[in-house]
Amino acid sequence: MLRYFLPAALLTTSACVPLGTPITDPNAPRGSQAQRPPEYYADKTLRYEDYTYNPDVRSVQCYVATGQNTEIFQPPVVPISQQQPIVLEFDILGNGSQRLTAKLVHCDLDWKPSVLTDLQFLSEINEFLITDYRTGVNVKVPYYHYRMQVPRVKLSGNYLLVVSGAGGVPVVSRRLLVYENGVEVGIRQGIPVAGQERYTLQQVDFSISYNGLNLVNPSQEVKVMLRQNFRWDNAKTNLRPTFVRDAERRLDYQYFNFENAFPASSEFRYFDMRSVRTMGAGMAELDPTTAPRTVVLSPEASRNGQSYTQFDDINGQRVFESREYGNGATNGDYANVTFRLRADQPAPGPVYVFGALTDWKLQDEFKLTYNVEQKEYAGTALLKQGYYNYYYVVGKPSGAPDDVYFEGSHQETENQYDLLVYYRPPGTRADLLIGYQSIDVNSRRP
Incomplete structure (x- = not known):
């Protein structure tokens, strides 16, 4: 999909010797080698935001199905006519499928549930069984890929799509927008x-x-x-x-x-992991023999204070694709990816990898650790085969993270x-x- 608009310059990279090795957890659930600590998922209370509630849920995408190669970059925002539906896709790691249901929650502008009844914004029963699911093919990390089309609604406004598993426990939630042209x-x-x-x-x-x-x-x-x-x-x-x-x-x-x-800020950083047999842009080391596969990215440096560099990015998004087998939804495998960021001294706060790959949140799995001797931040996360955009950001006690500290800012x-x-x-x-x-x-x- 991405091959139609990625410049050829992004397809090459220089190799270097990695300074560390990926960390794996043999006790991770269902062989996921998940890096996110369990505390992140301990509270199963529904949040009215984009959120995942289970460490086995991965690679969530919510977009408008336009039928174009770039449809996955379309945010879940549709006119009231809804001629092009919103689609939700995600993986659940493991060898068995699950019974999942979805529902819509109408919300006020501040993303709190409204007082409307289901029949006031829906024409059908507000419980939708997800029946479109397929197993991953030729992969070392087993998973099932789920896909659903969001039903049509009668009113414009904010909606939260909630997918739940056994016992009604939420699995994933995503914010959707339906608008009308009243102004x-x-x-x-x-x-x-x-x-x-x-x-x-x-x-x-x-x-x-x-x-x-x-x-x-x-x-x-x-x-x-x-x-x-x-x-x-x-x-x-x-x-x-x-x-x-x-x-x-x-x-x-x-x-x-x-x-x-x-x-x-600056154009997003990127790496290309659409192949698990040959190294793509941004990769320094690839070990296809491990399970999951091991990828170490080239060490990077701060861009703050540097001149602006122009190149095409995808504004923090990511594309799942397999160069070997095509369809990334079910043919893409997972790999432990190690990020590396050089820094002469620690930043004034915790450092994270940030972008759509983290749900635009400061997730513990993507938190980097500073090595004083190497003068380098490093961290490992389990990611699906594809092409990624991301930033390095510094977390703050409140508000949005600071992406200028490492990325700089250019109009x-x-x-x-x-x-x-x-x-x-x-x-x-x-x-x-x-x-x-x-x-x-x-x-x-x-």
Whole structure:
């Protein structure tokens, strides 16, 4: 799939001698060699966010089935017509299949469950048995691959798709968005009003025309959320319009204190593990004889303070594919992948690998350990065969992690932004998603 748009330059890499060996856990469940500590999964309470609740659940993807080669990069956001459905795919490690069911939860704009009954947003019983599953073929790490198409809903808004196993215990949850075109959204790249910030930040200005709505207090009734690369962890919320143009029935959002600006960071790092027989880009060592296979990545360095380097990335996403057998869904195998990051001194906080491969969360499995003698961070995670984007980030006590410390920030970076517009009509009990628009800043695609 990815081969249609990856540049040839990404297909080569230089080799080096690895400084460590991958860590395996012989007691990991079902032969998974999982690295995530059990504490991460101890609490099975449902979270209204993108989350996995079982260490055997891997390689979760939720996207819009457009029929194109790049469909897996389409976030789970669809118009109310839902002509192209949302699809959920994931693996569960082990030799046996499981009985899994799914349901939808309608949520308010702040991702708390709404008071709506199932029949108010669905036309069928809110329990869906997942019957599309297949076993992994010719793999050293056994797994079953599950796939389901999300049913159509009657209302726009926020939805949480919850997959549960035996006893109703949640297995995986994913946020979905269904929007209607109740307002007209205009979105454009702005320029940060400052000095040095204009070289490191990207600002997104936007406006909302509400001719079709009878609003009494539009600045309070309309709620918006701004995201970068479809992430939730650093989304901008509680944005109020800077100008309310009653005569034109338009709200303008153009700030001067960086309320709608994001660190642009750099293009995502990458490695190519679509083959488990030959080394791809970013790989320094491959041992196909171990179970799971062992991959050690080339040591990397901080990019903070360096000049901007342009190359095509996939904005933190990943693609599962097998160069040997084709279909990555069931032919892709798993490998223990060791990440290595050189650093002369420890960072001012814990260091993680970060991106779609971690659900955009600071997961313990992807936390790196600093070696004082080698002056290097290293850590190992179990990953499916494919092509990956990622950052190295520094965790903070609160808020989004710091990706500038190791990655730097350049306004030339290509990033995607999208705007969510919510409104609760008087007398109703649900927040509707009445507008949606996205923009690709510094796009290099034709």
